[in-house]
Amino acid sequence: xxxxxxxxxxxxxxxxxxxxxxxxxxxxxxxxxxxxxxxxxxxxxxxxxxxxxxxxxxxxxxxxxxxxxxxxxxxxxxxxxxxxxxxxxxxxxxxxxxxxxxxxxxxxxxxxxxxxxxxxxxxxxxxxxxxxxxxxxxxxxxxxxxxxxxxxxxxxxxxxxxxxxxxxxxxxxxxxxxxxxxx
Amino acid sequence: xxxxxxxxxxxxxxxxxxxxxxxxxxxxxxxxxxxxxxxxxxxxxxxxxxxxxxxxxxxxxxxxxxxxxxxxxxxxxxxxxxxxxxxxxxxxxxxxxxxxxxxxxxxxxxxxxxxxxxxxxxxxxxxxxxxxxxxxxxxxxxxxxxxxxxxxxxxxxxxxxxxxxxxxxxxxxxxxxxxxxxxxxxxxxxxxxxxxxxxxxxxxxxxxxxxxxxxxxxxxxxxxxxxxxxxxxxxxxxxxxxxxxxxxxxxxxxxxxxxxxxxxxxxxxxxxxxxxxxxxxxxxxxxxxxxxxxxxxxxxxxxxxxxxxxxxxxxxxxxxxxxxxxxxxxxxxxxxxxxxxxxxxxxxxxxxxxxxxxxxxxxxxxxxxxxxxxxxxxxxxxxxxxxxxxxxxxxxxxxxxxxxxxxxxxxxxxxxxxxxxxxxxxxxxxxxx
Numbered sequence: 001x002x003x004x005x006x007x008x009x010x011x012x013x014x015x016x017x018x019x020x021x022x023x024x025x026x027x028x029x030x031x032x033x034x035x036x037x038x039x040x041x042x043x044x045x046x047x048x049x050x051x052x053x054x055x056x057x058x059x060x061x062x063x064x065x066x067x068x069x070x071x072x073x074x075x076x077x078x079x080x081x082x083x084x085x086x087x088x089x090x091x092x093x094x095x096x097x098x099x100x101x102x103x104x105x106x107x108x109x110x111x112x113x114x115x116x117x118x119x120x121x122x123x124x125x126x127x128x129x130x131x132x133x134x135x136x137x138x139x140x141x142x143x144x145x146x147x148x149x150x151x152x153x154x155x156x157x158x159x160x161x162x163x164x165x166x167x168x169x170x171x172x173x174x175x176x177x178x179x180x181x182x183x
Numbered sequence: 184x185x186x187x188x189x190x191x192x193x194x195x196x197x198x199x200x201x202x203x204x205x206x207x208x209x210x211x212x213x214x215x216x217x218x219x220x221x222x223x224x225x226x227x228x229x230x231x232x233x234x235x236x237x238x239x240x241x242x243x244x245x246x247x248x249x250x251x252x253x254x255x256x257x258x259x260x261x262x263x264x265x266x267x268x269x270x271x272x273x274x275x276x277x278x279x280x281x282x283x284x285x286x287x288x289x290x291x292x293x294x295x296x297x298x299x300x301x302x303x304x305x306x307x308x309x310x311x312x313x314x315x316x317x318x319x320x321x322x323x324x325x326x327x328x329x330x331x332x333x334x335x336x337x338x339x340x341x342x343x344x345x346x347x348x349x350x351x352x353x354x355x356x357x358x359x360x361x362x363x364x365x366x367x368x369x370x371x372x373x374x375x376x377x378x379x380x381x382x383x384x385x386x387x388x389x390x391x392x393x394x395x396x397x398x399x400x401x402x403x404x405x406x407x408x409x410x411x412x413x414x415x416x417x418x419x420x421x422x423x424x425x426x427x428x429x430x431x432x433x434x435x436x437x438x439x440x441x442x443x444x445x446x447x448x449x450x451x452x453x454x455x456x457x458x459x460x461x462x463x464x465x466x467x468x469x470x471x472x473x474x475x476x477x478x479x480x481x482x483x484x485x486x487x488x489x490x491x492x493x494x495x496x497x498x499x500x501x502x503x504x505x506x507x508x509x510x511x512x513x514x515x516x517x518x519x520x521x522x523x524x525x526x527x528x529x530x531x532x533x534x535x536x537x538x539x540x541x542x543x544x545x546x547x548x549x550x551x552x553x554x555x556x557x558x559x560x561x562x563x564x565x566x567x568x569x570x571x572x573x574x575x576x577x578x579x580x581x582x583x584x585x586x587x588x589x590x591x592x593x594x595x596x597x598x599x600x601x602x603x604x605x606x607x608x609x610x611x612x613x614x615x616x
Binding site: 115141 | 356357358360362384386387400402403404405406407408429431432445447449450451452473475476489491496517519520533535538559560562563581582608
């Protein structure tokens with residue numbers, strides 16, 4: 001995903017190298033091939049404040065933390081991600097960002113219990129973020145129980161993937177709108 | 184949806200002098216199904232109508248596992264008048280124990296009358312007879328009533344064939360399932376989607392005691408799930424109460440005037456009454472653990488629920504006012520979705536242990552636990568109106584399709600309930616009026 005920020009020139013250059021490699025001659029005589037260097041037209045992508053915030057959360061900060069089976073305690077790696085989420089949300093200019101934290105469960109539990117467990121996970125994430133200084137009023141929570149698996153398989157890997165708290169941005173708020181209006 | 188009481192009960196004649204000797208004991212673990220001969224109903228209507236009536240009755244009785252319909256090809260006597268004593272020997276010799284002979288006759292007001300006689304072909308006597316008047320298009324329901332008549336006459340317990348089941352019809356990939364509310368007759372006929380065009384998924388439906396309403400969970404992507412009530416007659420649906428957090432796991436009280444629900448308060452989930460008109464919550468549990476899946480006893484004096492307050496999720500029982508909370512299961516693994524039997528004597532549950540799920544029952548004091556069936560996933564038992572059969576959903580192997588199944592309380596006769604799509608969360612109606 002970071003490729004987006006590399007620009008397209010690097011991408012074209014590496015493709016050219018690949019192309020050269022793949023034409024390695026099988027015959028005896030050497031083939032001299034000149035790869036014409038084309039200057040790519042680089043267009044700066046235009047992203048909305050929402051798109052920029054979503055990309056940063058998903059690609060750099062990390063939007064998802066994972067839980068143990070039937071557990072809602074935050075492990076060290078989860079806390080590290082949530083510290084970054086809090087830093088992102090607390091950064092000047094980002095105060096208007098509002099988030100939805102969804103708690104998810106694997107399929108090894110009843111539907112009703114997992115709705116309660118997913119709620120517990122979402123609240124664990126919210127509680128940690130609030131502890132890191134994010135205003136509780138900016139955080140909404142929802143439990144999906146076992147209804148929204150990321151990975152549809154029934155394997156230990158899929159179960160681990162599906163036990164998560166997922167943060168998504170619901171709005172970037174008034175601050176960003178003010179920015180784009182030239183304030 | 185139509186739900187009009189139009190079955191006029193005419194006669195139920197058990198000769199006072201003869202106690203019916205022909206009898207099925209449904210409390211035993213395994214009984215040989217009783218051979219029953221069900222000739223096509225006599226009818227003045229189009230070819231095949233009387234056969235359809237007999238087929239509905241025959242299918243009901245056969246799926247109960249208590250009856251074995253005798254193959255029609257073996258029949259010797261051709262019944263031409265159900266009011267004439269049959270030649271019992273002709274039915275004995277083909278292995279029948281009882282004979283069900285019936286007719287459909289048109290009435291002057293446009294309705295039909297369905298007359299049925301049940302004969303004991305070994306005792307050489309009529310066991311009982313019954314007649315129903317009904318609009319002709321309602322013949323299928325009348326046939327279910329005839330099956331209930333046979334079941335109750337021969338087992339001594341009320342039947343469950345004239346009943347319906349709501350469930351969740353599931354379509355689409357597991358990562359983005361569409362879940363709709365569907366209602367069907369108990370035998371799988373007339374499946375009708377009730378929540379067409381609603382912008383949310385539906386989970387865990389349950390009937391009101393009068394069968395006019397269904398409470399369910401409305402599941403949203405962008406906000407917490409909410410308890411709703413759906414009116415079958417009008418098709419209207421509404422959120423119950425305005426609690427800002429999640430309300431879930433709804434179930435009507437036996438009186439039908441209130442719901443029992445779980446509600447999320449912070450990271451905690453507790454149990455409360457939810458009054459449908461005022462939307463007021465009356466909290467019953469305050470434990471910091473997850474308290475979920477309340478189900479009230481038919482007498483209305485006690486509530487079973489699941490809680491993980493003791494570490495693992497187990498079943499608890501409390502009084503109707505929330506007092507006297509006590510744990511009743513102590514087995515390995517976890518227990519969830521307790522459902523009080525309509526007879527009041529048992530609690531059905533979902534148990535989970537080492538990546539297998541089980542459906543079981545336990546006495547209300549926690550004694551006598553029995554597991555009835557298991558699979559990769561079996562979940563959410565619901566009782567037949569007579570408390571003799573449990574329906575639930577089942578995923579036989581990891582990643583397999585999810586389907587509705589039923590099993591007898593004896594642990595016998597596991598069978599699939601036919602649905603046009605994958606299906607989950609069945610809820611059996613009360614007995615229809």
